[in-house]
Amino acid sequence: MAEPVLLRYVREPDQGEIEAYERRGGYAALRRALRELSPDQVTDLVDRSQLRGRGGAGFPTGRKWKFVPKDAPVKYLVVNADEGEPGTFKDRTLLEGDPHLLVEGIALAAYANGVRTAYVYIRREFYEARRKLETAIAQAYQRGYLGQRILGTDFSLDVYVHPGAGAYIAGEETALLESLEGRRAMPRLKPPYFPAVMGLYSKPTVLNNVETLCCVPWIVREGPEWWLQQGPPQLYSVSGHVDRPQVVEAPLGTTARELIERAGGVRGGRQVKAFYPGGTSSRPLPARHLDVPLRHEELAQLGSMLGSAAVIVMDETTDMVKVIARVCEFYRDESCGKCTPCREGTVWVTQILDRILHGRGRPEDLDLLASLARNMTGTCFCPLGESVPPSLRAGLEDFREEFEAYIRAAREPVSMPVRLHLGAPAPGG
Amino acid sequence: MLSEAVKRDIEALRGRYPVAQSALIPALLRVQEEQGWVSPEAMAEVGRLLGLPVEVVAEVASFYTLIFTEPPGRHVVQLCTNVSCMLSGAEAVRERVERALGIRAGQTTPDGRVTLLAVECLAACDQAPCMIVDQQRHGPLSPEEAARLVEELD
Ligand SMILES: Cc1cc2nc3c(=O)[nH]c(=O)nc-3n(C[C@H](O)[C@H](O)[C@H](O)COP(=O)(O)O)c2cc1C
Ligand code: SF4
Ligand code: FES
Numbered sequence: 001m002a003e004p005v006l007l008r009y010v011r012e013p014d015q016g017e018i019e020a021y022e023r024r025g026g027y028a029a030l031r032r033a034l035r036e037l038s039p040d041q042v043t044d045l046v047d048r049s050q051l052r053g054r055g056g057a058g059f060p061t062g063r064k065w066k067f068v069p070k071d072a073p074v075k076y077l078v079v080n081a082d083e084g085e086p087g088t089f090k091d092r093t094l095l096e097g098d099p100h101l102l103v104e105g106i107a108l109a110a111y112a113n114g115v116r117t118a119y120v121y122i123r124r125e126f127y128e129a130r131r132k133l134e135t136a137i138a139q140a141y142q143r144g145y146l147g148q149r150i151l152g153t154d155f156s157l158d159v160y161v162h163p164g165a166g167a168y169i170a171g172e173e174t175a176l177l178e179s180l181e182g183r184r185a186m187p188r189l190k191p192p193y194f195p196a197v198m199g200l201y202s203k204p205t206v207l208n209n210v211e212t213l214c215c216v217p218w219i220v221r222e223g224p225e226w227w228l229q230q231g232p233p234q235l236y237s238v239s240g241h242v243d244r245p246q247v248v249e250a251p252l253g254t255t256a257r258e259l260i261e262r263a264g265g266v267r268g269g270r271q272v273k274a275f276y277p278g279g280t281s282s283r284p285l286p287a288r289h290l291d292v293p294l295r296h297e298e299l300a301q302l303g304s305m306l307g308s309a310a311v312i313v314m315d316e317t318t319d320m321v322k323v324i325a326r327v328c329e330f331y332r333d334e335s336c337g338k339c340t341p342c343r344e345g346t347v348w349v350t351q352i353l354d355r356i357l358h359g360r361g362r363p364e365d366l367d368l369l370a371s372l373a374r375n376m377t378g379t380c381f382c383p384l385g386e387s388v389p390p391s392l393r394a395g396l397e398d399f400r401e402e403f404e405a406y407i408r409a410a411r412e413p414v415s416m417p418v419r420l421h422l423g424a425p426a427p428g429g
Numbered sequence: 430m431l432s433e434a435v436k437r438d439i440e441a442l443r444g445r446y447p448v449a450q451s452a453l454i455p456a457l458l459r460v461q462e463e464q465g466w467v468s469p470e471a472m473a474e475v476g477r478l479l480g481l482p483v484e485v486v487a488e489v490a491s492f493y494t495l496i497f498t499e500p501p502g503r504h505v506v507q508l509c510t511n512v513s514c515m516l517s518g519a520e521a522v523r524e525r526v527e528r529a530l531g532i533r534a535g536q537t538t539p540d541g542r543v544t545l546l547a548v549e550c551l552a553a554c555d556q557a558p559c560m561i562v563d564q565q566r567h568g569p570l571s572p573e574e575a576a577r578l579v580e581e582l583d
Contacts, residue, residue: 084549089553160445165494165496182448239557240516
């Protein structure tokens with residue numbers, strides 16, 4: 001197995017200290033870029049690396065950077081450290097284990113895009129990650145990697161950490177910008193509010209995920225060909241019914257079977273029933289797809305997606321009705337309430353799933369769920385609402401007999417999933 | 430009343446952004462760090478410091494689950510109940526913790542000691558089932574370990 005790249009040093013206890021980071025080759029990419037490369041050349045390297053955003057949408061990073069108008073006098077860089085997609089924990093792992101890698105990535109992205117001010121939007125619950133990151137930023141200022149006239153050039157950059165306050169929807173890029181401007185995190189209309197053109201304070205804004213930016217120092221240091229030869233390196237958050245849940249670094253396109261093996265195999269030696277390949281917003285796949293390469297193209301063909309590459313493993317004992325109900329309940333509670341299909345659709349879906357789970361399901365409920373899934377597809381204002389249909393469709397197509405069994409047997413109520421109290425939904429998550 | 434230290438910090442926060450309202454959420458969290466919650470009086474004061482109407486402050490505060498507009502207990506326990514934790518036994522942990530505290534998730538013990546929140550994925554599914562006690566993350570937890578942690582809180 002090749003040496004990991006993104007995770008190479010995260011387990012070194014001193015990696016958060018700037019001396020250790022430098023000793024292991026850190027900030028060499030920034031030095032090189034400032035000395036030898038123009039901003040456009042940095043963007044070109046990233047473009048040639050074929051890097052795609054690791055936050056969920058998978059948009060090519062180089063292309064995104066090229067959308068940013070060059071001549072705009074004020075531009076911003078915003079780092080998405082909100083990591084809220086259920087099952088995803090790779091950004092936290094990077095922040096806690098190698099915070100300078102992100103700082104260096106921020107400096108490189110800012111240099112490439114002519115940015116002088118960057119904000120890291122970090123979720124509130126990341127207490128340790130935030131402490132580590134703030135220490136790294138302070139050390140980088142002291143060493144002249146941030147601040148005025150970085151390394152004696154005329155490139156200057158300020159970086160600020162900005163806390164979130166508990167709202168999954170704030171991870172969506174335009175909602176994040178609303179939140180950063182001090183408002184409720186509700187998505188903006190695209191167009192015109194494409195962040196690269198009209199972002200923070202209506203200025204052009206580069207917005208990237210933590211992992212995306214952590215790839216950049218390696219790409220600049222070793223070159224795009226090397227990067228591609230390494231896989232390219234991809235972080236998969238592997239959790240659920242595996243023996244040792246963990247972030248696995250593997251070449252993009254690794255199969256779930258291999259990832260599960262690297263996470264210690266299925267707990268108790270059981271068989272896999274299903275897995276989410278890209279967080280709960282992706283369509284969960286039955287075990288027959290264990291050998292599909294987990295990559296954008298192959299997963300799209302299956303009606304699923306790579307998303308945040310969070311592989312949630314469910315063994316043969318898993319109650320899929322319960323899991324899907326829990327997932328839909330999550331989206332109901334986190335819906336920002338701005339648009340009707342999502343606000344009301346999530347309530348109806350969870351009500352129907354609730355009665356199925358509690359032995360009050362009706363035969364027509366499955367058709368009702370299918371039609372709700374159809375009505376929520378392509379109609380929601382943002383992808384949050386669109387995250388419900390994939391789970392429902394999988395439930396109705398791949399795990400239908402589990403739903404039917406609940407409906408057939410007017411059985412005793414099962415023990416309820418943890419959050420399925422199903423009282424009034426809490427708008428605004 | 431906000432302390433001088435908090436007022437100074439809010440002033441400093443304001444200096445980080447070209448628009449004062451951007452400092453609102455960090456300012457509310459700063460107040461909460463000191464007072465445990467954000468009272469109507471605190472909202473008004475933060476509004477004055479940032480030049481915002483109190484209605485705007487209240488509307489924003491109410492949107493975010495981790496801005497407390499009612500006083501929580503002395504300790505806040507956030508128990509993850511999302512899928513990866515659920516698959517790893519979060520239900521049993523929740524039941525055991527509720528029994529240890531004598532309350533349901535979403536409630537505060539009558540003596541004001543602990544508020545128990547059932548929360549969404551904490552991005553720590555490698556430690557499932559997990560919970561955050563005040564600012565410290567714990568996991569993977571057995572029901573007994575979780576109960577012991579909350580019983581030890583004073
Ligand atoms: C509901 C929702 C939640 C999201 N949450 C996150 C998140 O927590 N972190 C993240 O990086 N991207 C998240 N995204 C994706 C962002 O909108 C955006 O695509 C991404 O941050 C861009 O960075 P990238 O191109 O580097 O991936 C979310 C999207 C949606 C629709
Ligand atoms: S889809 Fe849901 S989260 Fe997105 S804007 Fe509509 S209500 Fe808000
Ligand atoms: S599901 Fe509990 S930490 Fe992710």
